[in-house]
Amino acid sequence: MAELNAANAGTYQFDDQFKINRLGYGTMQLTGPGTWGPYKDPQQAVSVVKRATELGINFFDTADSYGPWFADRYLAAGLKQAANRDQIFISDKVGQTRQGPSQWTPHGEPGYLRQQVEVSLMTLGLDHEDLLFLHRIDSHFPIADQVGELKKLQDEGKIKHIGLSQVSVDEIKEAQKYAQIDAVENLYNVANHKDDDVVDYCEANHLAFVPWFPLNTGKLVGQGSPLSAIAKKNNVSEAQIALAWLLKRSPNILPIPGTSSIQHLEDNVAAANVSLSDDDFDQLSHLAE
Numbered sequence: 001m002a003e004l005n006a007a008n009a010g011t012y013q014f015d016d017q018f019k020i021n022r023l024g025y026g027t028m029q030l031t032g033p034g035t036w037g038p039y040k041d042p043q044q045a046v047s048v049v050k051r052a053t054e055l056g057i058n059f060f061d062t063a064d065s066y067g068p069w070f071a072d073r074y075l076a077a078g079l080k081q082a083a084n085r086d087q088i089f090i091s092d093k094v095g096q097t098r099q100g101p102s103q104w105t106p107h108g109e110p111g112y113l114r115q116q117v118e119v120s121l122m123t124l125g126l127d128h129e130d131l132l133f134l135h136r137i138d139s140h141f142p143i144a145d146q147v148g149e150l151k152k153l154q155d156e157g158k159i160k161h162i163g164l165s166q167v168s169v170d171e172i173k174e175a176q177k178y179a180q181i182d183a184v185e186n187l188y189n190v191a192n193h194k195d196d197d198v199v200d201y202c203e204a205n206h207l208a209f210v211p212w213f214p215l216n217t218g219k220l221v222g223q224g225s226p227l228s229a230i231a232k233k234n235n236v237s238e239a240q241i242a243l244a245w246l247l248k249r250s251p252n253i254l255p256i257p258g259t260s261s262i263q264h265l266e267d268n269v270a271a272a273n274v275s276l277s278d279d280d281f282d283q284l285s286h287l288a289e
């Protein structure tokens with residue numbers, strides 16, 4: 001059996017320092033219901049992060065709004081124990097406020113974005129953000145002011161790379177007037193690839209594309225999954241098919257499946273060993289139509 005390691009998914013070169021394994025991990029499941037409050041078993045949450053590092057995952061996606069703050073605390077605790085901490089790349093996000101379970105309100109006031117970066121750096125124990133996404137463009141403030149504040153923080157050495165989340169190609173082009181954009185994080189999976197144009201733009205222009213809900217919040221796995229027949233044929237799980245499709249779709253795609261289970265984490269990392277045939281890939285690509 002092939003070794004279980006995220007490195008088998010191939011790599012993506014972010015910069016001179018970071019060539020990361022393409023299969024990452026998202027921390028959003030490490031909270032209470034509705035992405036609110038602490039995870040029911042904080043030690044388990046820390047153990048999942050630690051196990052992810054042991055499995056070769058060196059790209060972690062997080063946000064202060066997950067909890068808020070709880071996911072970041074578990075992430076920081078789990079990474080503290082990692083043997084290769086200096087090779088781990090974190091993407092963080094600012095621009096959302098939370099009012100309660102499942103409630104999210106974008107807020108892009110530049111001073112607030114700055115505050116979020118400063119507080120997140122303290123929570124995560126970092127002196128700079130490797131990659132900082134504007135979680136949502138807030139229509140109440142000019143893009144120039146929101147991206148401009150991130151550019152100022154970048155010039156101050158507090159952010160290395162700037163990204164945008166849930167944006168169109170036109171919005172990326174607008175933001176690129178004010179800063180270099182190195183990554184985009186949009187909703188994208190085998191059952192929902194409305195943003196194919198954004199993926200193509202990212203690949204053509206050397207931006208990473210981080211698909212959120214890579215497993216469609218778990219709807220692509222388990223009983224009744226539209227991926228079951230191909231999963232059975234390949235003798236792998238539905239989750240592995242969903243992730244293998246993303247990995248084959250574009251070399252710029254960096255999936256970040258979320259889980260609070262070590263068993264599911266290991267299942268997801270095994271997707272790095274799955275090589276989909278062109279026929280299976282084409283069949284899967286038509287599922288969403």
Ligand SMILES: NC(=O)c1ccc[n+]([C@@H]2O[C@H](COP(=O)([O-])OP(=O)(O)OC[C@H]3O[C@@H](n4cnc5c(N)ncnc54)[C@H](OP(=O)(O)O)[C@@H]3O)[C@@H](O)[C@H]2O)c1
Binds near residue numbers: 268
């Ligand atoms: N930028 C944005 O606006 C945005 C929005 C949403 C999410 N995100 C990011 O995207 C990441 C991924 O999204 P997500 O975690 O919400 O959704 P997801 O990865 O599509 O799916 C997670 C769900 O699938 C289950 N699951 C995971 N692996 C499994 C497996 N191998 N077998 C069976 N079930 C499995 C999880 O439950 P268990 O815990 O039981 O495994 C959980 O319910 C987040 O963690 C976050 O970092 C970003």
